[in-house]
Amino acid sequence: MWLMGLEDEFKAAVKSIKRQKFVHSTNNFAPFFETIIRYLGGYLSAYALSGERVLLSLADDLGSRLIPAFNTKTIGFPAGSVNPANGDVGYATRAGTTMLLAELASCQLEYKYLSKLTGRPEYYERVENVMTHLYAADQYHGLFSERWLFNGSATDQHYTAGGGTDSAYEYFLKQYLLTGDLKAKEQYLKSMEGMINKMLFVTPERGLLYLTDIFGKEEKPDDQLEHLSCFLPGLLALGAQQLDDLPPKTRQLHQWAAEGLAYTCWVLYADQRSGLGPDNAKMVNGGRWVDKLKKWEEEGAHGKPPGLRAPRPEKDVTKRDYFYSSWRGTWLMRPETIESIYLMWKTTGDKVWRERGYAIYQAIEKHTKTTYGYSSVSTVDSSAPALTDDMPSYFLAETLKYLYLLFDDDDPISLDQWVFNTEAHPLPVFTWDEEERAAFNLTTAPVR
Numbered sequence: 001m002w003l004m005g006l007e008d009e010f011k012a013a014v015k016s017i018k019r020q021k022f023v024h025s026t027n028n029f030a031p032f033f034e035t036i037i038r039y040l041g042g043y044l045s046a047y048a049l050s051g052e053r054v055l056l057s058l059a060d061d062l063g064s065r066l067i068p069a070f071n072t073k074t075i076g077f078p079a080g081s082v083n084p085a086n087g088d089v090g091y092a093t094r095a096g097t098t099m100l101l102a103e104l105a106s107c108q109l110e111y112k113y114l115s116k117l118t119g120r121p122e123y124y125e126r127v128e129n130v131m132t133h134l135y136a137a138d139q140y141h142g143l144f145s146e147r148w149l150f151n152g153s154a155t156d157q158h159y160t161a162g163g164g165t166d167s168a169y170e171y172f173l174k175q176y177l178l179t180g181d182l183k184a185k186e187q188y189l190k191s192m193e194g195m196i197n198k199m200l201f202v203t204p205e206r207g208l209l210y211l212t213d214i215f216g217k218e219e220k221p222d223d224q225l226e227h228l229s230c231f232l233p234g235l236l237a238l239g240a241q242q243l244d245d246l247p248p249k250t251r252q253l254h255q256w257a258a259e260g261l262a263y264t265c266w267v268l269y270a271d272q273r274s275g276l277g278p279d280n281a282k283m284v285n286g287g288r289w290v291d292k293l294k295k296w297e298e299e300g301a302h303g304k305p306p307g308l309r310a311p312r313p314e315k316d317v318t319k320r321d322y323f324y325s326s327w328r329g330t331w332l333m334r335p336e337t338i339e340s341i342y343l344m345w346k347t348t349g350d351k352v353w354r355e356r357g358y359a360i361y362q363a364i365e366k367h368t369k370t371t372y373g374y375s376s377v378s379t380v381d382s383s384a385p386a387l388t389d390d391m392p393s394y395f396l397a398e399t400l401k402y403l404y405l406l407f408d409d410d411d412p413i414s415l416d417q418w419v420f421n422t423e424a425h426p427l428p429v430f431t432w433d434e435e436e437r438a439a440f441n442l443t444t445a446p447v448r
């Protein structure tokens with residue numbers, strides 16, 4: 001609302017939540033990850049944009065109610081849920097009794113900024129402790145397992161940038177962008193090198209670049225491209241623009257990967273008769289991207305690099321180089337493709353990304369609008385897709401926000417001043433002063 005200039009509506013909304021306490025009964029547990037990225041991130045961002053003090057008190061109240069999640073009696077990985085009334089922790093998680101990497105490592109931006117605003121070191125220390133353990137944990141070429149025990153060991157060799165891990169990789173780069181944290185930057189670069197070398201493939205006929213999960217030391221790909229993974233091109237584009245000291249070859253590689261992946265994520269929308277993309281597609285594997293790049297370079301680097309040839313949208317399902325089962329052909333109103341399109345537009349200035357985003361906007365308006373809101377759809381390859389009567393909150397927080405900003409010529413969010421958390425709530429870049437550095441035991445020099 002604030003970004004759209006709806007200040008009266010914003011003030012009314014602040015008034016209506018000013019006594020929000022997150023304590024309904026002593027039996028209720030709040031999911032740690034979702035509550036952090038949505039509510040804590042939302043309060044902090046709205047405070048940073050508007051300066052409304054009550055939002056900072058709400059953030060501090062919620063942050064202190066959730067911080068007992070780290071009292072897991074082992075190395076301090078957070079529990080899956082926490083009771084905001086009494087601080088009891090709940091070990092049951094979306095992944096049984098293990099924690100997903102994304103749940104462990106997607107609270108750092110919010111708690112570090114809260115620590116900056118309140119001066120409370122425990123917020124910083126608890127989340128940085130998780131980072132310290134992750135930096136020291138077993139990694140496979142910079143890639144992390146998806147599931148973790150509370151003693152800090154991983155339980156699988158499943159390497160993915162999809163649902164179970166996505167925002168952890170996002171927060172490596174963004175911790176650096178927000179606070180100048182050099183260790184996080186180093187981890188980001190190491191992880192991206194692993195992803196580019198191991199997890200990117202190209203389809204055989206259309207040459208679509210895609211990202212997929214790999215398993216075990218044999219690096220077996222499952223060739224599924226999740227909509228959730230479509231945040232990665234935007235992240236790579238952001239890093240390529242914001243990391244001043246990237247070697248030119250690395251910057252080029254990240255830009256190419258961003259462009260090819262963002263195109264594939266978009267064409268998965270453009271191919272469908274509704275213009276909305278499936279939640280998951282099984283791609284046909286035509287080989288590893290880095291091998292194709294090497295061959296292209298050896299043969300004189302003529303034309304566009306492999307994976308960047310942007311084939312036309314394809315209505316014939318037999319010629320698409322991917323397929324999906326009917327239950328995967330749902331559009332769940334997710335933001336990742338629009339998020340990457342927005343970041344491609346902001347980092348390249350190429351209007352083609354606005355045009356692509358506009359095609360998605362038109363499909364949303366045409367097929368998903370209802371009397372009281374918008375809806376997910378169950379059949380994307382249809383000219384009249386069926387609605388499912390469901391509108392997740394991330395549609396407003398992320399999908400529509402990125403769409404709005406994509407077409408805002410006066411976009412107030414400058415990417416070197418603001419960092420979007422994983423729920424699209426912008427937080428302002430800051431540095432730690434000498435006093436904070438001493439209090440929080442910060443050793444690396446700030447660089448931004």
Ligand code: DMJ
Binds near residue numbers: 166228422
């Ligand atoms: C959002 O809640 C966040 O972006 C999260 O990190 C993963 N994806 C969902 C929406 O798809």
